[in-house]
Amino acid sequence: MKGVVFTAFLEMVENQFSENMVDDIIDSAQLPSGGAYTAVGTYPHEEMVSLVVALSERSGIGIPDLLRRYGKYLFAHFFLTHPSFFLKVHDALSFLGGIEVIIHAEVLKLYPDAQLPRFETEHRSDNQLVLLYESNRHFEDLAEGLMLGCIAHFAERIDIERESTEHGGRRKERFTLTRR
Ligand code: HEM
Structure with a gap:
């Protein structure tokens, strides 16, 4: 998966949970990449699954709910980062x-x-x-x-x-x- 998907996810966790939560889930997910994502890099999608599972365990929120919440956040993020996709669509x-x-x-x-x-x-x-x-x-x-x-x-x-x-x-x- 593209790094942008991971950086936006960690940004959501920081905004909607806390900075400590970001560190905690990166630690407990035991990621091959170590959790140091760059927007242009590419990483195994299994790392996203591990991060969401770790966030679910620590927050008590179910995995489907977290993925839906993340999807909503990601869409708003894409609107900011790719405004040209929105020019002719109403x-x-x-x-x-x-x-x-x-x-x-x-x-x-x-x-x-x-x-x-x-x-x-x-x-x-x-x-x-x-x-x-x-x-x-x-x-x-x-x-x-x-x-x-x-x-x-x-x-x-x-x-x-x-x-x-x-x-x-x-x-x-x-x-x-x-x-x-
Ligand atoms: C401006 C809007 C959008 C942009 C720029 C965008 C871009 C992207 C990018 C960069 C990825 C990651 C690909 C990778 O990891 O290699 C992705 C994945 C994905 N996109 Fe979009 N996307 C947009 C809107 C949407 C919308 C509206 C939907 C749903 C209808 C959607 C569904 C998905 C799903 C489910 C994935 C995860 C990969 C998978 O399911 O296999 N995207 N998108």
């Missing part, structure tokens, strides 16, 4: 509908070694978007948090329903987003 469903072919496609140009998930659009209308997420890193909860962050960013009222599906042994998560 609502959450349009932004999310372009996640694969516009946003992550641009991300791949900026970071050619990024390991991105795959999003398929199953259905799209004015008030509904159905996205199928697939990744062998299984960050379904992080994906939901990023969607929640996007909805909050555009200040909209959109419900998210989730369902796990399996096709030929490959798990996909179906997110149905419906504007209220």
Whole structure:
């Protein structure tokens, strides 16, 4: 995973928990990298899992909740660091509908070694978007948090329903987003 994902995570922990919490989870996660991340580096995604598990143990907050919370934070962070992605998009469903072919496609140009998930659009209308997420890193909860962050960013009222599906042994998560 790109270092930016780790530096933003530790920044969230410092802001929403404490500086000591950052040191504590880095110590207890026993990371091969030692926790010294640079935004442009690349690190095993297992280190992110270890950090979230350590934060869950110390905070008593469940792992899915922490990943959703982190996703929301990360979206706001991306808005600050990649303002050009937001220039022509004025609502959450349009932004999310372009996640694969516009946003992550641009991300791949900026970071050619990024390991991105795959999003398929199953259905799209004015008030509904159905996205199928697939990744062998299984960050379904992080994906939901990023969607929640996007909805909050555009200040909209959109419900998210989730369902796990399996096709030929490959798990996909179906997110149905419906504007209220
Ligand atoms: C401006 C907006 C966005 C930018 C700049 C961005 C960029 C990135 C980057 C740099 C990574 C890390 C890749 C790696 O570690 O190698 C990533 C991963 C990821 N992105 Fe995005 N992203 C954006 C929006 C979103 C949104 C809205 C979603 C959800 C619909 C999303 C879903 C994910 C997920 C789930 C991952 C984790 C990797 C995985 O699941 O396999 N991203 N993104």
